[in-house]
Amino acid sequence: MPRTYLKKAKLTATSDASDVHAMVQTILADVEAGGDDTARAYAAKFDKYDGNIILTPQDIAAATMLVPEKVKQDIQFAHDNVRRFAEAQKSSITEIEVEILPGLHAGQKAIPVNAAGCYIPGGRYSHIASAIMTVTTAKVAGCNHITATSPPRANVGVAPAVVYAAHICGADTIMALGGVQGIAAMAFGLFGLPKANILVGPGNQFVAEAKRILFGRVGIDMIAGPTDSLIIADGTADPMIVAVDLVSQAEHGYNSPVWLVTDDRALAEKVMALVPDLIADLPELNRANAAAAWRDYAEVILCDDREDMAATSDDYAPEHLTVQATDLDWWHHRLSCYGSLFLGEETTVSFGDKASGTNHVLPTSGAASYTGGLSVHKYLKMVTWQRSTREGSRRVAEATARISRLEGMEGHARSADVRLAKYFPDERFDLGAGTCLTAN
Numbered sequence: 001m002p003r004t005y006l007k008k009a010k011l012t013a014t015s016d017a018s019d020v021h022a023m024v025q026t027i028l029a030d031v032e033a034g035g036d037d038t039a040r041a042y043a044a045k046f047d048k049y050d051g052n053i054i055l056t057p058q059d060i061a062a063a064t065m066l067v068p069e070k071v072k073q074d075i076q077f078a079h080d081n082v083r084r085f086a087e088a089q090k091s092s093i094t095e096i097e098v099e100i101l102p103g104l105h106a107g108q109k110a111i112p113v114n115a116a117g118c119y120i121p122g123g124r125y126s127h128i129a130s131a132i133m134t135v136t137t138a139k140v141a142g143c144n145h146i147t148a149t150s151p152p153r154a155n156v157g158v159a160p161a162v163v164y165a166a167h168i169c170g171a172d173t174i175m176a177l178g179g180v181q182g183i184a185a186m187a188f189g190l191f192g193l194p195k196a197n198i199l200v201g202p203g204n205q206f207v208a209e210a211k212r213i214l215f216g217r218v219g220i221d222m223i224a225g226p227t228d229s230l231i232i233a234d235g236t237a238d239p240m241i242v243a244v245d246l247v248s249q250a251e252h253g254y255n256s257p258v259w260l261v262t263d264d265r266a267l268a269e270k271v272m273a274l275v276p277d278l279i280a281d282l283p284e285l286n287r288a289n290a291a292a293a294w295r296d297y298a299e300v301i302l303c304d305d306r307e308d309m310a311a312t313s314d315d316y317a318p319e320h321l322t323v324q325a326t327d328l329d330w331w332h333h334r335l336s337c338y339g340s341l342f343l344g345e346e347t348t349v350s351f352g353d354k355a356s357g358t359n360h361v362l363p364t365s366g367a368a369s370y371t372g373g374l375s376v377h378k379y380l381k382m383v384t385w386q387r388s389t390r391e392g393s394r395r396v397a398e399a400t401a402r403i404s405r406l407e408g409m410e411g412h413a414r415s416a417d418v419r420l421a422k423y424f425p426d427e428r429f430d431l432g433a434g435t436c437l438t439a440n
Contacts, residue, residue: 003301003302003303003308003312004301004302004303005299005300005301005302006265006268006269006272006300006301006302007272007298007299007300008299009257009296009297009298009299010295010296010297011255011296011297012257012297020205020206020209021209021213023206024180024206024209024210024213025213027042027179027180027181027184027210028180028183028184028210028213028214030042031180031181031184031185031188031190032184032188035188035190036053036190036191038181039053039177039181039184039185039190039191040053042179042180042181043152043176043177043178043181046178046179046181047151047152047153047154047178047179048154049152049153049154049157049176051152051157051176052157052176053175053176053177053185053191054173054174054175054191054192055157055158055163055173055174055175055176059157059163060163060164060167060174063157063158063160063163063164064160064163064164064167066160067160067161067164071161072164074355075128075132075161075164075165075168076168077355078129078132078354078355079132079136079165079168079169081355081356081357082132082133082136082137082357082359083136083139083140084357085357085358085359086136086137086140086141086359086375086376087140089140089375089376089377090140090141090376093110093376093377093380093382095107095108095109095110096108101392101395101396102391102392103388103389103390103391103392103393104386104387104388104389104392104393104396105386105387105388105392106384106385106386106387107384107385107386108382108383108384108385109382109383109384109385110380110381110382110383111380111381111383112141112142112143112144112379112380112381113141113143113197113198113219113379113380113381114143114144114145114194114197115143115144115145115146115147115193115194115195115196115197116134116138116141116143116145116146116147116196116197116198116200116379117147117149117183117186117187117196117198117199117200117218118131118134118135118138118146118147118148118149118166118171118200118201119134119149119150119182119183119186119199119200119201119202119203119207120134120148120149120150120162120166120201121150121151121201121202121203121204121207122150122151122152122153122158122159122162122178123151123178123204126150126159126161126162127150127162127202128159128161128162128165129165129353129354129355129360130201130202130360130361131148131150131162131165131166131169131171132165132169133201133359133360133361133374134148134200134201134361134374135148135165135166135169135170135171136169136170137359137374137375137376137378137379138170138200138379139169139170140376141376141378141379141380142379143379144194145172145173145193145194146170146171146172146173147171147172147173147174147175147186147193147196148166148171148173148174148175149174149175149176149177149178149182149185149186150162150166150174150175150176150177150178150182151176151177151178151179151182152176152177152178157176158174158176173193175191179203179204179206179207179210180206180207180209180210182207183199183203183207183210183211183214184210186199187199187214187217187218195218196218197218197219198218198219198220198221198378198379199211199214199218199219199220199221200220200221200361200374200378201221201361202224202227202361203224205225208223208224208225211223219378221361221373221374221378222361222363222367222371222373222374223367224361224362224363224364224365225364225365226252226253226255226256226257226364226365227249227252227253227256227319227320227364228249228256228257228258228259228318228319228320228364228365229245229246229249229256229257229258229259229318229319229320229321229322229349230258230259230260230261230313230316230318230320230321230322230338231245231246231258231259231260231261231321231322231323231324232261232262232309232310232313232321232322232323232324232325232331233260233261233262233264233267233271233323233324233325234262234263234264234267234306234309234324234325234326235263235264235266235267236324236325236326237262237264237267237324237325237345238324238345239267239270239271239274240274241324241345242260242267242271242324243270243271243274243275243278244278245322245348245349245350246258246260246271246275246294246298247275247278247279247282247290247294248348248349248350249320249349250279250289250290250293250294250298251282251286251289251290251293252289252293253289253293254288254289254292254293254296255292255293255296255297256289256293256297257293257297257298257299258293258294258297258298259298259299259300259301259316259318260298260299260300260301261301261303261309261312261313262300262301262302262303262309263302263303263304263305263306263308263309265302268300268302271300272300275294276294279291279294306325306330306331307334310331310334310335313335313337313338314335314336314337314369315337316337316366317337317338317363317366317367317368317369318337318338318339318368319338319339319340319362319363319364319368320338320339320340320342320349320352320362321335321338321339321340321341321342322341322342322347322348322349323335323341323342323343323344324344324345328343328344331343337368337369338368339362339363339364339367339368339372339373340352340358340359340360340362340373359373359374359375360373361373361374362374390423390424393419393423394420394423394424396416397416397417397419397420398416398420398429398431400412400413400415400416401413401416401417401420401429401431402430402431402432402433404416405431405432405433406433413431416431417431
């Protein structure tokens with residue numbers, strides 16, 4: 001049966017995507033050519049900031065003094081949870097060695113990238129949790145140098161709690177530099193820093209475009225669009241909790257889609273009735289974001305049964321997926337396209353966003369259909385190696401010579417020939433290409 005839309009989005013996450021490519025490309029080129037001074041000039045232009053770009057130990061200590069003790073404890077709690085989960089992820093990676101043939105050994109090895117650049121948003125909100133998520137995982141992975149950068153505010157600098165979080169999570173350098181210029185400084189190795197091998201962390205459309213342009217010169221975690229969230233709920237769900245969870249994600253930004261998928265019309269109608277008042281009760285900035293997101297991007301979808309609900313969710317491939325329905329094990333095994341999954345009323349996306357341990361840097365705009373989110377694995381290069389005795393290389397050399405000649409790659413064939421001639425001087429080998437037969 002066709003899905004019934006009780007509320008249909010007017011826009012999608014890319015509907016109002018402006019063409020920022022040219023502007024970002026210009027800033028990147030300017031900063032690469034002009035170096036530190038140009039980056040400082042952009043900081044002054046966009047953030048009205050002229051303080052230290054690289055935070056000194058004194059700057060960090062001063063910021064730490066401004067963070068309430070209870071907040072410090074909460075940041076440490078969240079850091080410990082993210083660290084423990086990241087350590088468990090790392091322990092799941094196995095370095096292997098296998099004897100493919102007698103005398104021929106091959107394997108894989110995990111090597112952390114040397115330098116990581118972590119971007120921590122600071123525009124609408126000060127993303128303390130992004131400092132925890134990005135820096136902690138890089139530290140656990142074993143990166144030799146971790147730079148964290150966040151937009152400063154005029155006459156204030158980087159939010160003190162962000163500085164504190166980046167510091168305790170293991171950042172080697174903290175920069176007061178936002179936007180494209182912050183991304184550029186890490187990628188190009190400005191201010192005496194090593195060039196970042198990978199750039200990670202969420203950001204606005206300018207940050208996302210900068211990462212897109214630089215990808216290839218450096219690695220990136222992903223190209224992230226506006227955050228999105230989907231809730232699957234059946235008739236047993238609490239409409240108030242469903243509505244609050246939808247609103248909590250809509251406050252991210254005016255173009256942050258939220259979706260409700262259900263097989264219960266009464267639940268859907270109750271949630272839709274609750275949302276406007278919940279939005280109206282938010283502080284001004286949050287209210288404006290959530291109202292626009294709900295008005296223009298939200299959808300409420302009525303399905304026939306749970307299989308149709310699951311299929312709908314997989315089609316959307318949401319960044320965040322919550323299930324508030326019976327038989328959670330069924331949903332856990334059935335669902336396949338999501339950035340992070342939250343099973344049952346007792347957990348929520350907000351927990352994952354802030355403190356429960358899983359990472360909140362996740363694929364958006366349907367990218368969960370082919371990739372997961374930020375993890376220790378993103379900072380590791382899985383490389384392969386091989387080693388062989390002379391006897392172990394014999395059969396491989398013969399096959400290599402013949403396959404190479406069949407492909408027309410004579411140079412490759414001769415690198416096998418010369419070894420066979422050296423290692424087995426008294427033997428003759430048939431190293432011709434032979435005849436390749438094709439079916440009619």
